[in-house]
Amino acid sequence: MSVPFGSVGTASLAATESELSDGTPFGSYDYLSRNTSAEYVRLLALIAEQSPGAQTLLAAIEGREGAEPLFQDPLVRRTLEDGVLTLLRGLDAIDAATLSEVLLCAAAHAEAGERSMLDATARCVPLGSAPGHSFVWADDRPATVPGRRFVEEVLKRLPGFGIEVPTDEQVQLLDEGVHLALQVTPSLARSALSHLRTVVVGDFEGAGPPINALTAPGLSGVVFLSPHALSDRAAVAETLVHESIHLKFLDIEYVHALFPVGFRPYSSPRITPDWHQDDERYGGWPLDRLLTSMQVYLSLAVFFGLAAERRGDDFHAPDDCVARADRCATRATWLFTAAQDYLDHLSPAGREFVTWMGGMLALLRVT
Numbered sequence: 001m002s003v004p005f006g007s008v009g010t011a012s013l014a015a016t017e018s019e020l021s022d023g024t025p026f027g028s029y030d031y032l033s034r035n036t037s038a039e040y041v042r043l044l045a046l047i048a049e050q051s052p053g054a055q056t057l058l059a060a061i062e063g064r065e066g067a068e069p070l071f072q073d074p075l076v077r078r079t080l081e082d083g084v085l086t087l088l089r090g091l092d093a094i095d096a097a098t099l100s101e102v103l104l105c106a107a108a109h110a111e112a113g114e115r116s117m118l119d120a121t122a123r124c125v126p127l128g129s130a131p132g133h134s135f136v137w138a139d140d141r142p143a144t145v146p147g148r149r150f151v152e153e154v155l156k157r158l159p160g161f162g163i164e165v166p167t168d169e170q171v172q173l174l175d176e177g178v179h180l181a182l183q184v185t186p187s188l189a190r191s192a193l194s195h196l197r198t199v200v201v202g203d204f205e206g207a208g209p210p211i212n213a214l215t216a217p218g219l220s221g222v223v224f225l226s227p228h229a230l231s232d233r234a235a236v237a238e239t240l241v242h243e244s245i246h247l248k249f250l251d252i253e254y255v256h257a258l259f260p261v262g263f264r265p266y267s268s269p270r271i272t273p274d275w276h277q278d279d280e281r282y283g284g285w286p287l288d289r290l291l292t293s294m295q296v297y298l299s300l301a302v303f304f305g306l307a308a309e310r311r312g313d314d315f316h317a318p319d320d321c322v323a324r325a326d327r328c329a330t331r332a333t334w335l336f337t338a339a340q341d342y343l344d345h346l347s348p349a350g351r352e353f354v355t356w357m358g359g360m361l362a363l364l365r366v367t
Contacts, residue, residue, distance in 0.1 A: 013305045016360045020299055021191035026252055026356055029194040035255045037071040043080045050087045051096075053103030060107040069115035069133060074197050074221040075150050076106050076117055081218075101145040118198065122147035125171050129178040132194040136174060136201070140165050154200065157216040158224065166201040170230050174199060177236025184237065184307045184315060188299060192244040195251055197221030199240075201230070213239050215246045220254070223247065234315050238303070245299050249292040258291065258350035265289070269345060271338055275331065287342055290335055291350070294357055297332035301325045301364065333361055 022028045041061070048054040061067040070076060079102045082093035102117075109117045115133045118124070123139035140163065142148050155161060166174075181189040203226045204211060212229035216222065223243040230236060252258070265286035272283030273293075285293070304325035308318040316324070339354050346354065 010306075010309060012363050012365065013302055013309075016298075016363050017185060017188045017302050017306065019360055019363075020302060021187040023356070025256065026353055027191065029191050029248075032248070032251045032255055033072060033194070034068065036251050037068040039254065040071040040077055040080050043084050047080075047083045047087045051083060051099060051103065053100035053107070054083065057103045057107040057110065060110040064110065064113075066113060066115070067110055070106060070110055070117065072132070072197060072221060073106070073116045073118050074219055075102065075146055075153075077220055078153055078218065079103065079106075079149070098145060098149055102149060105144075105146050116197070118146060118150060121145075122150065124198075125166070127175055127178055127196075127199070129175050129182065130193055130196065131182070131190045132196065134178075134193070134196050134198070136166055136171050136199045137163065138165050138171075153219060154216075154222075154224075157218055158204075160205045161202055161224070162205055163200060163202040164227065170201060170227065173230050173233065173236055174225075174240070176233045177240055180233050180315065181237040181241050184310070185241075185303050188303060188306075189237075189241055192241050192248055192299065195221060195247040196223060196240065196244045198223070200224050201227060203227065213243050215243055215250070217250065220250050221247060232314070237315070238300070241303055242296055242300060245296045246292055249295055252353070253288070256349040256353070257347055258353055259288065259345070260347050263288075263345075269342055271342075273331065273338075274334055287339075287345055290339060290342075291353065294332050294335040294339065294354075297328045297335065298357060298360060301329035301332060304328060305364075329361070329364060332357070336361055 020027050024031050044054055044058055048058050061070070079094065079099060083099050083103075085091040085093035086099070105121060106117045109120060114120065119126075119133075119135045121144040122137070122142040124135040125138050127134040127136060139147060142151060151163065154163065178193060181193065198221060200222060202224060210226070210228065212226045214224050216224065223240070225239065229239050265288055268286035268288070270284040270286060271290050273285065276282040302325075304316075304321045307315055308321035308325065315321070336354065336358055343351050343354065
């Protein structure tokens with residue numbers, strides 16, 4: 001039974017924030033990053049025999065402490081996956097010269113003890129307030145092979161997307177948004193934003209529904225923001241947390257395989273949420289979108305619930321936060337209920353993930 005969010009106790013909100021942020025195996029960034037890095041090292045070892053660049057990178061990280069963050073770099077991860085697809089599965093995902101160039105560049109940065117590669121091979125601006133090694137893409141004409149490869153991978157997944165160089169004011173607003181999010185919900189924002197590596201500002205050309213922010217499967221750690229989303233600190237704080245939770249879900253899915261082998265979103269059962277019944281453009285969600293949206297709405301319910309009590313400067317009014325929290329909790333509950341009809345389409349880990357969501361919804365007394 002649903003209850004007004006304003007009656008949910010601070011202790012329940014804090015306990016849910018803690019579980020979302022640090023629970024194992026689905027909440028903790030340290031746990032997820034350690035396991036995703038280990039998986040990418042495994043991929044690196046698989047192609048090392050056929051790729052001199054992979055051999056060099058493997059040698060560069062061997063026995064070296066602190067190399068783990070390098071495998072959170074979006075381009076390193078994308079390149080390793082493409083290397084496996086090309087060398088082991090016979091697909092044409094990346095040419096040998098580009099594979100070698102990117103991996104040799106990653107090896108050089110690993111030997112230098114650096115935590116990332118992409119921001120050192122193109123113009124990027126650090127997000128100083130972010131808890132991880134995060135930056136804003138600021139290169140309209142990258143001069144390096146890794147930089148150009150990143151742009152190619154973006155446009156491959158987002159046809160018609162125009163990358164823009166952000167203004168100083170936009171970068172400052174992004175930094176302020178991160179700072180505000182960490183004020184509002186320190187643990188939740190820290191855990192979510194730790195999965196964020198790169199913010200790319202830009203917009204789609206031509207007609208179509210406006211899109212303020214999105215993530216793209218296959219480019220982990222990257223959030224794409226329209227300039228229209230950069231309106232004020234409160235909106236930016238919410239958007240960055242929202243999209244970073246989607247990034248977190250991508251890492252969860254990578255570590256835990258929430259779906260059986262062979263799952264593809266295009267052949268998945270489709271669900272249209274209750275709040276999109278009147279607009280077919282936003283309906284027909286596959287099951288992976290149902291699960292990631294459930295996590296996002298539950299997280300935002302906690303985000304706004306706590307914001308009503310300990311909001312930072314220039315955030316929404318308390319009554320507005322309570323209303324937003326209530327709406328998000330209602331949507332998370334709807335998605336949790338809908339998921340019960342599709343448990344057979346999930347792996348054991350996927351069913352455990354749904355149960356984990358349900359336990360936190362129960363803790364908030366919204367189920």
